[in-house]
Amino acid sequence: MLWYTTILIIKMCMERSMKVLISIGLSNYKLCLFPASKVDYTNYDCFLLIVLSHGDKGVLYARDNGYKPESVWGPFTADNAPTLAGKPKMFFIQACQGDQLDRGVTLSRTETDGSPHSYRIPTHADFLIAYSTISGMFNDFYACSLIII
Numbered sequence: 001m002l003w004y005t006t007i008l009i010i011k012m013c014m015e016r017s018m019k020v021l022i023s024i025g026l027s028n029y030k031l032c033l034f035p036a037s038k039v040d041y042t043n044y045d046c047f048l049l050i051v052l053s054h055g056d057k058g059v060l061y062a063r064d065n066g067y068k069p070e071s072v073w074g075p076f077t078a079d080n081a082p083t084l085a086g087k088p089k090m091f092f093i094q095a096c097q098g099d100q101l102d103r104g105v106t107l108s109r110t111e112t113d114g115s116p117h118s119y120r121i122p123t124h125a126d127f128l129i130a131y132s133t134i135s136g137m138f139n140d141f142y143a144c145s146l147i148i149i
Contacts, residue, residue, distance in 0.1 A: 026062040037075035041083040047076060048090045055095030069093060070134075 041047065051060060051072060059066040072093070078085035104120045111117055 025064040026067055029062050029067070033072070034075050037081045037084075039081075039083075041081065041087065044087070046088040046090065047081075047084055048092075049073075049076075050092045050094070052094045055093075055097055057098045060093065060095050073134075 049072065054061045055069075056066075058068065060069055060072070061067075073089065073091050075081065076084055076089050102122045102124070104122045104125075106118055106120050108116055108118045
């Protein structure tokens with residue numbers, strides 16, 4: 001049995017309402033996530049869901065079982081959550097994705113008092129990578145999804 005801690009934060013913008021679910025099993029995860037996709041989001045600007053958990057290649061872990069990352073955003077597609085259609089839906093997943101150790105790099109900086117300080121960061125620290133489509137899909141529309149930075 002997997003005893004990982006999963007934290008899901010569902011935040012609906014505008015009214016700043018937030019629901020925090022801590023250390024939940026897979027059945028509770030489904031019981032909370034799917035009803036969240038059925039909420040009337042007409043008066044909201046966006047949807048944000050954050051998952052903090054453990055993972056491996058192609059799988060995230062709830063307290064008692066694993067699940068595919070696609071099951072996190074699947075309930076919120078335009079056909080499943082029509083009042084979110086045309087609105088930003090952001091999903092941030094903080095979880096490992098494999099078994100290779102990232103040894104990182106050592107950085108040094110000098111403090112104002114003159115003493116040097118060293119620390120390590122992951123090799124790919126400070127990256128935010130976003131695609132206009134999910135893996136395996138493409139857009140065949142005149143007005144494609146745009147990412148503006």
